Amino acid sequence: MAVEISTGGAKKGRGRLWLVVHGWLALPIWVLLFVVCVTGTLLSVAHELEWLATPTVRASNPEGVEPLPLNDIVASVAQAYPEGIITRVRQPEPYLAYEVTVALPDAPFARAHVNPYTGAVQGLTEGPGFTGFLFGLHSWLLFPWTGNFNLGWYIVTALGFPMLASVVTGLVVYKKFWKAFTQPRLRVTKGGRAFWGDFHRLSAMWGLWFTLIIAISGGWFLISLLIWSSGYKIFPDPPLVAREHVPAPGPAARRVMPDLDAAVAAAQAAVPGFRPSTITLPDSAYSHATLYGDNGFSFFGKSGHRVFVNPYTDEVGGTVVPGDMTALQVTSGLLPALHFGAFGGLVTKLIWFVFGTALSGVILSGIIIWTKRTAKATVDILRPVNATAPAAAE
Amino acid sequence: MRKTWTRWKFHLSALVLVASVWYGPGYISGAHWADMGERVLSPVAVGPYRATLSEAAVVAPERDPYGKLIKTYNVILSSEGARDVQAAYLRVGKPRSTKAAGAILHGNPYRLHAHVPFPDAFGPEDELWLTVETWTGEVHQTAWPLAEALGVLRAPTQTAQVR
Numbered sequence: 001m002a003v004e005i006s007t008g009g010a011k012k013g014r015g016r017l018w019l020v021v022h023g024w025l026a027l028p029i030w031v032l033l034f035v036v037c038v039t040g041t042l043l044s045v046a047h048e049l050e051w052l053a054t055p056t057v058r059a060s061n062p063e064g065v066e067p068l069p070l071n072d073i074v075a076s077v078a079q080a081y082p083e084g085i086i087t088r089v090r091q092p093e094p095y096l097a098y099e100v101t102v103a104l105p106d107a108p109f110a111r112a113h114v115n116p117y118t119g120a121v122q123g124l125t126e127g128p129g130f131t132g133f134l135f136g137l138h139s140w141l142l143f144p145w146t147g148n149f150n151l152g153w154y155i156v157t158a159l160g161f162p163m164l165a166s167v168v169t170g171l172v173v174y175k176k177f178w179k180a181f182t183q184p185r186l187r188v189t190k191g192g193r194a195f196w197g198d199f200h201r202l203s204a205m206w207g208l209w210f211t212l213i214i215a216i217s218g219g220w221f222l223i224s225l226l227i228w229s230s231g232y233k234i235f236p237d238p239p240l241v242a243r244e245h246v247p248a249p250g251p252a253a254r255r256v257m258p259d260l261d262a263a264v265a266a267a268q269a270a271v272p273g274f275r276p277s278t279i280t281l282p283d284s285a286y287s288h289a290t291l292y293g294d295n296g297f298s299f300f301g302k303s304g305h306r307v308f309v310n311p312y313t314d315e316v317g318g319t320v321v322p323g324d325m326t327a328l329q330v331t332s333g334l335l336p337a338l339h340f341g342a343f344g345g346l347v348t349k350l351i352w353f354v355f356g357t358a359l360s361g362v363i364l365s366g367i368i369i370w371t372k373r374t375a376k377a378t379v380d381i382l383r384p385v386n387a388t389a390p391a392a393a394e
Numbered sequence: 395m396r397k398t399w400t401r402w403k404f405h406l407s408a409l410v411l412v413a414s415v416w417y418g419p420g421y422i423s424g425a426h427w428a429d430m431g432e433r434v435l436s437p438v439a440v441g442p443y444r445a446t447l448s449e450a451a452v453v454a455p456e457r458d459p460y461g462k463l464i465k466t467y468n469v470i471l472s473s474e475g476a477r478d479v480q481a482a483y484l485r486v487g488k489p490r491s492t493k494a495a496g497a498i499l500h501g502n503p504y505r506l507h508a509h510v511p512f513p514d515a516f517g518p519e520d521e522l523w524l525t526v527e528t529w530t531g532e533v534h535q536t537a538w539p540l541a542e543a544l545g546v547l548r549a550p551t552q553t554a555q556v557r
Binding site: 027028029030031032033035083085087103104105107108109126127128133136137141142143144146147148149152155230231232246247248249250251253254255283284285286287367370 | 403404405406407408410411413414417418420421422423424432449450451452453456458459460464466473476477480481498499500501502503504505527528529530531532
């Protein structure tokens with residue numbers, strides 16, 4: 001099929017111009033955009049990929065026994081690493097082993113993988129690990145952090161804006177875009193140009209909702225780092241533990257490991273139905289343990305609710321639940337959860353993986369189409385400009 | 395040549411990924427991942443322990459949206475210290491008591507940090523005091539002159555103080 005290029009006629013010319021704008025939004029950045037999309041897609045199922053590849057992160061239960069209390073899980077790690085100080089306990093999914101962060105002198109962020117049913121320490125990850133590597137690559141391209149500045153973070157999150165503009169201009173160019181739903185078409189026998197064109201339009205339209213979520217939440221990550229850098233606290237600091245509750249220093253006093261099962265019980269009394277997914281232990285003698293969780297399905301994700309528990313008295317010192325949040329807190333809770341797609345467990349993770357793959361395909365097919373056609377259209381559009389200002393060309 | 399340029403200039407964003415490859419090994423090995431901060435000073439004794447001070451970033455104290463002049467410092471305590479210390483604090487100027495020892499150090503026990511309030515006026519001779527109190531009740535202190543502890547030593551912007 002020959003493509004006719006003509007700038008004659010104002011309406012037609014405008015349509016062509018939109019097409020060129022649409023192409024140019026992704027064109028200069030497509031490699032980066034593609035890598036960020038592919039790593040993000042893998043990241044949506046990163047824990048599951050680890051589960052497939054490494055038995056140490058699995059929550060195997062061949063005996064079919066009940067899960068152990070949390071106190072037994074951390075005791076098991078404390079026994080395995082007497083030098084270590086436990087700072088966090090988390091279980092992202094029921095089929096995954098507990099990930100217990102144990103600060104070691106030479107590996108402050110090491111994570112022990114503990115079987116929830118046997119308490120066995122199945123492995124230790126000292127560095128970022130597979131998921132951490134992917135996360136760093138996807139989120140800030142592994143650029144170094146200085147304080148709360150990271151150039152890579154701003155480069156990646158800024159991609160949300162051309163992505164959003166691509167959606168808008170794409171809809172303008174497509175015009176009767178509802179046809180992608182009412183009369184879906186994927187021509188496989190009419191040559192590469194027809195196939196990739198159909199694929200691009202079809203994937204883009206069926207994945208429109210997903211692209212909007214990713215672009216908007218991606219752009220939000222740029223704004224949220226700016227807010228964070230300014231020192232403004234979207235979620236106010238949790239209260240400090242009252243001085244009279246903290247054990248007075250003395251010959252018998254020492255660092256105490258909070259009773260995690262009592263903390264969970266206290267959280268469940270404060271937030272009915274509360275299910276913890278991550279517990280961060282007090283990060284000073286005067287701070288609360290923070291329990292992150294949900295109380296049923298929530299678009300805020302499995303860590304959208306927070307309960308602060310006094311480690312010495314097991315009293316609840318405060319809660320952050322979606323119902324009480326300000327608009328800014330809702331935004332900062334909801335958008336990341338929608339970006340990651342883990343809020344519905346394996347089901348939503350797989351949906352995010354499929355649509356992430358489709359979005360990566362949209363970017364790749366866009367470049368293929370451009371090399372096959374738009375290059376010519378661009379040249380034709382620009383020719384009159386070049387003709388009047390030859391010195392400025394290229 | 396010209397044709398090559400025309401064709402390849404649209405793939406140039408791949409060059410950003412050269413930086414990722416460059417930083418990748420350090421991130422994996424943990425050099426950046428468990429980053430200590432910038433301008434890491436030589437460890438000093440604080441009682442029986444050793445403390446290593448660094449700046450989260452080499453910047454002057456910045457006024458936060460709540461009107462406070464704040465700078466974030468990192469402190470690494472030696473391993474025994476990380477376990478023995480009940481609480482540690484950083485303060486500009488010598489604290490009069492352990493009850494007002496300044497900003498509490500918190501975070502990972504081997505990568506502590508504190509958001510330290512600064513007075514509106516300070517100079518190179520002012521000191522950043524570290525106070526550590528152990529679970530057994532011992533108090534140890536040390537101090538760095540700001541000339542040493544502050545990479546960018548300059549007076550805070552005056553605009554915020556005009557009333």
